[in-house]
Amino acid sequence: MxxxxxxxxxxxxxxxxxxxxxxxxxxxxxxxxxxxxxxxxxxxxxxxxxxxxxxxxxxxxxxxxxxxxxxxxxxxxxxxxxxxxxxxxxxxxRQRQLDAELEIAARMQKSLLQENKLNVKGVDFGVISVPAGIMSGDYYHYDIDDHGHIGVAVADVIGKGIPAAMCMSMIKYAMDMLPAQRLRPGTILQNLNRVVARNIDDDMFITMTYGSYNPECHHFCFASAGHEPGFIYSANTDMFHDMETKGIVLGVSPNVAYQEYTISLRHKGDFIVLLSDGVTETRINGQFLERNHIIQLIRKYIHLPAQTIVEQVHSEMEKIQGFQRNDDFTLMILRRNV
The missing domain is CATH 1.10.1240.30 (KaiA/RbsU domain)
Structure with missing residues (x-):
């Protein structure tokens, strides 16, 4: 020395x-x-x-x-x-160490989300989920049950940062614990609600829409726990309609029943749009984006495959916000293709 x-x-x-x-x-x-x-x-x-x-x-x-x-x-x-x-x-x-740990946690969280393609005859599927920060409070899910029905879901933790990301992980594991046989959407939300009510703080809640699509009869059965309404597109009329539902957010009370709704994708080209509020709460000059604007963006790329649609819509919305994301962004499309 x-x-x-x-x-x-x-x-x-x-x-x-x-x-x-x-x-x-x-x-x-x-x-x-x-x-x-x-x-x-x-x-x-x-x-x-x-x-x-x-x-x-x-x-x-x-x-x-x-x-x-x-x-x-x-x-x-x-x-x-x-x-x-x-x-x-x-x-x-210390900040560098925390950033490194968060980066590892973000990679682990990303690995929890599905990236494998959904290959089902007669179905065109696309999803994109982009966090506002390092970690996300959004969750999406898709799978095929023993009867060949396609289960899809989008959830959003009310909150941001690490607590929201931890809740998202809990939802992922709770979904994995559900039995492999087909469950009704309302029953799935009831089961998840009991898990959430027992395991998260009183000031945190989770919204979610869960649906099941039967590619044989083209019925889509769904239920919602206070989640942002999605859209239904009819190719025959070339019209979009809101998926109006009722249901309390997950975690408020352990004993809640969730009403189920059923719609039919009657024609080739009909599709379902599920989204998180990070899509509808995009801001232009301080004002929230209207749902009609989202419809216009989807319509602009409607001739493309579902995965390309969601990616292009996200790209357009990033430009609108000046590449400044205020909330996690998740957009999913399930389209009848035959």
Missing amino acids: EKTKLSMYRSYRKLLHNYLGSNREEALHCARQWSKKMIDQDMSPEEMVSLHVAVFKELVAELPMETIDSFDLLLEVMNGYGRAHREHLNLRD
């Missing part, structure tokens, strides 16, 4: 001597290089000032008392600055 200090002293003495002499331009260049040494040696600002004072006193034999006194004042200032600087570095290191 003493050898290092002596080496730094001699190095800075040579640097300052050159600067006070005639070779100032070269000395300034060396000073920039020397500052990197300071960082490598973890040298604090007050230690640098002390080194400068010691070297300067050696190089200049007679210094005015005012100059010496000014060094004392500067050293005192640098002591305070040095403490603040070290606290800043400590906080920066």
Whole structure:
């Protein structure tokens, strides 16, 4: 340690001597290089000032008392600055560690969401889910049960950040624990509601729409727990309609029944749109985007495959917001294709 200090002293003495002499331009260049040494040696600002004072006193034999006194004042200032600087570095290191941990958690959370394609004859399916921050409070689900029916869901935790992401993970595992045989959408929401009511704080709630599509008869049965209404598109009339439902959000009370609704995708090209409120709460000049605007965007790309539609709609909405996301964004389309 003493050898290092002596080496730094001699190095800075040579640097300052050159600067006070005639070779100032070269000395300034060396000073920039020397500052990197300071960082490598973890040298604090007050230690640098002390080194400068010691070297300067050696190089200049007679210094005015005012100059010496000014060094004392500067050293005192640098002591305070040095403490603040070290606290800043400590906080920066802690933030970097937290960011690294969040990045790992985000990758783990992403791995919970399905990415495999839904390959069912006569069905065109697409979904996109993009978090507003590192982690998401949105959840989506799709699978095929033992009867060949397609189960789909979109859920949204009321809240943001890590608590919302943890709730999303809980919903994922609760869905995985459901029996493989076909359950009615209302029954699924009842089961999930009991899990949520037992396991999350009173000030947190989850909204969700769950539906089951029978590709044989083209019926779509669904239930909602206070979730953002989706859309139904009729290819025959070229019209969009809201999926009006009733149902209390998950987690308010453990004993809640959820009403079921059934619609029919009567014609080829009919489709269902499920979404989170991050889609409808997109802002333009401080105002929420109207649902008709969302319909117009979907209609713009309606001739494309479902996955391309959801991706293009998301891309358009990002541009609308100036690439500033305020909420998690999830959009899902299930279309009859035969």
